[in-house]
Amino acid sequence: MSIAPSSTSADLLTDEVDRLAITTLRFLAADAVQSANSGHPGLPLGAAPVAWTLWSRHLRHDPAHPRWPDRDRFVLSAGHGSALLYALLHVFGYDVTLDDLAHFRQLGSRTPGHPEFGMTPGVETTTGPLGQGLANAVGMALAERMLAARCNDAEHRVVDHRTWVLAGDGDLMEGISHEAASLAGRLGLGRLTVIFDDNNITIDGPADLSCGDDALGRFAAYGWHTLSVEDGNDVRAIDRALAQAREVESAPTFIKVRTTIGYGAPGVEGTSKVHGSPLGAENLAAMRVKFDWPSAPFHVPTTLRSVTAELGAKGAAAHLSWVQRYANWTADNPQLAVDFPLDRVPAPSNCDALARLFESPAKMATRQASGAALTALAAEYPALVGGSADLAGSTNTAIPGGDVREGDYAGRTIHFGIREHAMAAVMNGISLHGGLRPFGSTFLVFSDYLRPAVRLSALMGQPVIYVFTHDSIHVGEDGPTHQPIEHIESLRLIPGVTVLRPADSAEAALAWQIAVENLSGPTALVLTRQSVPALGGDGLSDVRERGFRIVRGDFNETRVVLAATGSEVSLALEAADLLAGRGVEAAVLSVMWRDRLEAALSADPGTLPNCPVVWTEAGATTGWRAIARDRDHVIGLDRFGESGPGPQVAAHLGLTASAVANAALTALGQQGAQWDDGSSRIVSP
Numbered sequence: 001m002s003i004a005p006s007s008t009s010a011d012l013l014t015d016e017v018d019r020l021a022i023t024t025l026r027f028l029a030a031d032a033v034q035s036a037n038s039g040h041p042g043l044p045l046g047a048a049p050v051a052w053t054l055w056s057r058h059l060r061h062d063p064a065h066p067r068w069p070d071r072d073r074f075v076l077s078a079g080h081g082s083a084l085l086y087a088l089l090h091v092f093g094y095d096v097t098l099d100d101l102a103h104f105r106q107l108g109s110r111t112p113g114h115p116e117f118g119m120t121p122g123v124e125t126t127t128g129p130l131g132q133g134l135a136n137a138v139g140m141a142l143a144e145r146m147l148a149a150r151c152n153d154a155e156h157r158v159v160d161h162r163t164w165v166l167a168g169d170g171d172l173m174e175g176i177s178h179e180a181a182s183l184a185g186r187l188g189l190g191r192l193t194v195i196f197d198d199n200n201i202t203i204d205g206p207a208d209l210s211c212g213d214d215a216l217g218r219f220a221a222y223g224w225h226t227l228s229v230e231d232g233n234d235v236r237a238i239d240r241a242l243a244q245a246r247e248v249e250s251a252p253t254f255i256k257v258r259t260t261i262g263y264g265a266p267g268v269e270g271t272s273k274v275h276g277s278p279l280g281a282e283n284l285a286a287m288r289v290k291f292d293w294p295s296a297p298f299h300v301p302t303t304l305r306s307v308t309a310e311l312g313a314k315g316a317a318a319h320l321s322w323v324q325r326y327a328n329w330t331a332d333n334p335q336l337a338v339d340f341p342l343d344r345v346p347a348p349s350n351c352d353a354l355a356r357l358f359e360s361p362a363k364m365a366t367r368q369a370s371g372a373a374l375t376a377l378a379a380e381y382p383a384l385v386g387g388s389a390d391l392a393g394s395t396n397t398a399i400p401g402g403d404v405r406e407g408d409y410a411g412r413t414i415h416f417g418i419r420e421h422a423m424a425a426v427m428n429g430i431s432l433h434g435g436l437r438p439f440g441s442t443f444l445v446f447s448d449y450l451r452p453a454v455r456l457s458a459l460m461g462q463p464v465i466y467v468f469t470h471d472s473i474h475v476g477e478d479g480p481t482h483q484p485i486e487h488i489e490s491l492r493l494i495p496g497v498t499v500l501r502p503a504d505s506a507e508a509a510l511a512w513q514i515a516v517e518n519l520s521g522p523t524a525l526v527l528t529r530q531s532v533p534a535l536g537g538d539g540l541s542d543v544r545e546r547g548f549r550i551v552r553g554d555f556n557e558t559r560v561v562l563a564a565t566g567s568e569v570s571l572a573l574e575a576a577d578l579l580a581g582r583g584v585e586a587a588v589l590s591v592m593w594r595d596r597l598e599a600a601l602s603a604d605p606g607t608l609p610n611c612p613v614v615w616t617e618a619g620a621t622t623g624w625r626a627i628a629r630d631r632d633h634v635i636g637l638d639r640f641g642e643s644g645p646g647p648q649v650a651a652h653l654g655l656t657a658s659a660v661a662n663a664a665l666t667a668l669g670q671q672g673a674q675w676d677d678g679s680s681r682i683v684s685p
Contacts, residue, residue, distance in 0.1 A: 012307060013056060018235050020304050021056065022048045023291050024091060026264065029083035030287070031297040032104035032111070034278045039105055039113065042274040043081030046232060046259040047166060047197045053238040054164060054195070055088055056311060058246065062319035063093040063312045066121045069342035069434060070322050072161045073124050073140045077133030078168035078197060079114040080276065086111045089122045091300060093312045096120060098298045117432065117460045125432050126460050129452055131174030134194060135422050137165045138184045139429020139438075141192035141252070142409070146385065147435045149410040151336055156329040158322070159342065159435075162246070165194040169207045172196065172215060176453075179422030181254075185223030186417075188406035190249040193242070194219075197232075199261040205272050219254035232259030250407075264290060339382040342435045345463055346383040348516045353380050357509035358537040366566070367469040367527040369505035371396025373512040374439075374467075378412070381516065385430070386439035386465070387414040389423050395441035395469045395527075414438075420446050424453030424466070431462040437516070441467035443475075444484040444526060447491060457522035458496035464522045465515045470529040471501070471566060472618035473650060479643030489620040491524050492594065501526040501617075503551075503569035503590040504535040510543060511592065528567045530646060535569070535590065546607060547596030552576055553587030555609045560664045563589040564616040572616055574657035578675060579664055586664060598627060612667030616660055618650070633663040 029044030055061075060072040076085045083104060089096040096110065100120075103109040110120050114128030124140070127133035141163040148159040171177050184192055196215060200207045216226045225248045227241045238257065245253035262274030266286045279287065288295055330337040340346065353376035360369065378384050378399040385404075392398040392413070401412030416423035420442050427438040447454070447468055457464045468491075473483045492499045498518055500511040508527065515523035539549030548563065552573060555561075560579070562572035569590045576586040587609075591597055600607045612631040615624040621636035628634050635655070642649050650656065658675035665672050 012310060017303065017307050018052065020301050021052045021091070021307070023293060024300055024304055025052060025084060025087045027288070027291075027293055028087035028090065028101060028298060028300070030265075030279055030284060032083045032086065032101045034281070034284055035102050035297065036105040037278055039083055039278065040080040040276045041083065041265070041279055042199070042201070042261040042276070043078055043168065043197060044084035044087065045263045045265060045274070046199050046261045047081065047084060049233050049235055050195055050197065050238055050257050050259070051084055051088055051166065053235050054242060055092060057239055058242045059164060060161060060315065060318055062315040063122070064316060065319055066094060067343065068319050068322070070159060070161050073137065073163040073433070075124055075127065075133045075137040075140070075163065075165045076115055077127055077131070077137070077165050077171045079127030079133060081166075081168075082111070082113065082115050085115055085123070086120065089120065091304060092308050094122045096122070098300075101298055125429070126456055129456070130168070130170040131176035131180070132425050132453065132456060134165055134167050134171050134177050135180035135425030135453070136429035136432060137163050137192060137194070138180045138189065138422070139426035139431075140433045141184065141189040142187060142404075142414070142426065143430045143433035143436055144191055145189060145409040146404065147340060147342065149408075150340055151329070151333070151342075156325060156332065158326050158329045162191045162193065165192070166197060167194055168197050169200070169202060169211065172213070173211055176421045176425060179419035180426060181219060181222050181224070183417060183419060183422055183426065184252045185219075186406065187404070188223070188250055189252045192252040193245040194252070194254050196254065196256045197259050198256050199259045201261045201270070201272050201275060203272055203275055215256055216254070223251055225251045225253045227253065227255045229255065229257040232257045233263070266290065340435045344434050345431055345437055345519060346435065347519055348377070348381040348384075350380060351377065351513045351516065353377060354509045354513045358506045358540060360505040360509075361534050362505060363531050363533050364505055365528045365531050366502050366504065366508045367394075367396050367529060369502070369508035370467065370512065370525060370527050372505070373509040375399055377512055377516065381437070383435065383437045384439065384516070385412045385414060385436050386427070386441075387416055388441040389416050389420045389446070390418045391442055394443070395467055397439070397441040397467055416440060420449035421453060424450035424457070424464070427464045428453060428457055428460065428462050431464050432460070437463065437465075439465035439467060441469065443470040443482065444468035444487050445470070445482050447487050451490070454491070454497065454522060454524075455494055458494050461496065461521050463519045466522060466524045467527065468524055469527045471526045472528070473637065473641040473653060473655070474528065474530045474567060474618070474646035476646030476649055477643060480640040483641035484619065485637050485640060486620045488526055488617070489623050492623055496521040498523040498593070499526060499595065500524065500592055501566040502592050503564075503566055504532055506535065506537045506540060507543070507590065507592050510540050514544065514593075526566065530567065532567050532570050543592050543596070546600040547593035547598070548589045548591040551588050551590050553585060555587055558585055558587035558609060558611060560584065560586045560611055560668055561589060561608060561613040562586050562616070562660060562664060563591050563613050565591050565594070566617070568616045568618055568655070571655065571657055572614075572660055575660035575664065578657055578661040582665070582673065584664065584668065594623070601627065612664070614660055614663045614667065618655055631667050633667050635659055635663055
């Protein structure tokens with residue numbers, strides 16, 4: 001449904017209907033904020049004409065089926081203006097009631113303070129952290145083009161929609177918007193339109209106190225088509241700009257619309273006071289008089305309901321037409337329909353190729369093993385797409401299938417450029433869109449650059465796969481700036497993120513299998529730069545159940561347990577050899593999935609034997625101390641690294657087999673020994 005003026009009857013969207021609709025949206029938003037005594041009325045009051053014009057004339061949607069795969073996407077990147085979005089959803093007939101509006105921002109309501117994916121029908125993504133929504137929209141628009149290249153043919157067009165964004169000055173100031181907009185321009189995403197609510201106000205006052213950017217010039221430099229509307233209340237001018245945006249297929253469009261924040265609110269209109277505070281009973285009453293609006297809150301004129309019902313019927317007809325086209329396409333392309341289910345993130349049909357890698361005898365870096373697993377998996381999983389932040393050769397994430405380029409979206413490798421934050425947010429958008437499964441990669445230390453988007457992956461339950469390599473001080477000569485310390489622990493702290501740190505090639509293949517089967521949230525694979533010995537495929541099933549496997553020894557015979565992750569598992573094995581020379585048998589565990597271990601211990605404290613454990617990881621010790629028992633010891637790093645060859649740095653910082661062995665002896669009440677490497681450092685809980 002594309003309701004441009006030429007296809008809309010003059011008696012439907014008249015000037016009077018536009019006035020009624022815009023005023024209704026303004027008061028519904030203001031009433032919701034007032035009812036909550038909390039919220040942001042400024043944007044809804046100023047941007048209501050833009051939103052109404054888009055939703056009534058250009059946005060293709062079916063309120064009765066908000067997840068229709070070929071709908072247009074609308075992203076409110078300026079998520080603090082959520083009251084406007086909820087008002088739109090209500091008047092257009094989505095399952096958002098007046099009671100929902102009246103319970104805006106209340107505990108358990110379906111109208112939370114910022115839009116939340118999965119909470120409210122019609123909300124496409126969780127927004128609020130500024131810039132994230134705009135970057136998500138780039139991912140959605142990219143997914144549309146990539147799926148169109150895969151699914152459409154001369155006889156069938158089952159992927160044919162647009163992505164629309166309403167953004168504010170805060171979105172454009174955030175660095176992620178620069179990254180994402182640059183990528184969108186380079187890829188020529190002509191189905192993407194960003195509408196800039198240019199009200200020149202931030203919380204602290206006029207926006208030009210801190211930002212004097214030429215927004216049109218900036219986006220033009222990125223390769224965008226740019227337009228400007230000088231009066232944010234001029235529905236006809238807004239309509240013309242949106243129509244022009246739809247005519248341009250070779251580049252995304254940026255429309256700057258000059259608005260007045262808090263339009264119509266006496267005393268606070270055009271000021272920062274109206275950004276994030278209720279209008280107050282007195283101001284709201286005066287505004288009702290000004291607009292000749294009924295005094296009862298949450299008023300929706302019958303005339304408007306009739307108009308939006310008719311618009312909804314047009315959307316339903318467009319949806320029904322698509323359903324028939326989709327049925328015909330499915331009949332003609334059954335395998336494509338299986339490979340690219342447009343209504344959800346696809347799961348792999350099988351992981352047989354990974355199983356062949358579980359017994360790999362080769363000594364290799366887990367990043368290399370991950371690359372082999374990814375290549376094998378990609379052959380069986382057509383929907384798997386992704387790339388790196390300009391590090392594919394180092395992260396081993398290049399897959400066959402060609403590159404995604406401007407005008408050619410049939411490839412599988414996305415070159416995100418040196419834009420870690422945008423990469424993660426774009427992957428969220430691809431995942432939210434449905435039909436494709438995204439992965440992205442960078443060095444673990446740069447997970448700091450994309451952490452806000454990882455958090456939103458988890459908050460929205462999006463099954464994005466993050467590949468983080470160069471995972472420890474063994475990066476070596478690149479020095480402390482590139483040696484991650486707190487990063488693994490930091491990722492584990494985010495609720496809902498599955499963090500996997502494999503110890504060898506077999507575990508790397510298993511990690512990929514767990515990652516692609518996990519459709520409930522994001523997965524982070526944490527991988528080594530340096531080679532590690534192969535440990536074989538025994539006990540891999542235990543990792544799924546308990547988070548760890550025994551790679552040496554027996555719980556029934558051991559006097560001490562050496563538990564480690566990643567490359568430190570081989571360190572623990574060396575320590576076990578040292579201890580065996582002293583007559584001490586140690587069991588060695590590879591703890592690939594610590595969260596699963598913690599869950600197992602919570603359910604059954606007897607998961608581990610009643611003997612001391614030495615926990616070892618080349619990173620912050622906080623989380624390990626939390627699970628350590630009285631006689632346990634923790635070896636790790638709570639300081640930054642050093643520049644030098646990796647093995648020398650590790651020895652200098654006390655990450656040695658002798659340190660692990662002496663920690664075990666101390667835990668057993670025995671005297672430590674002087675081993676060949678001369679180190680005996682112990683970090684106690």
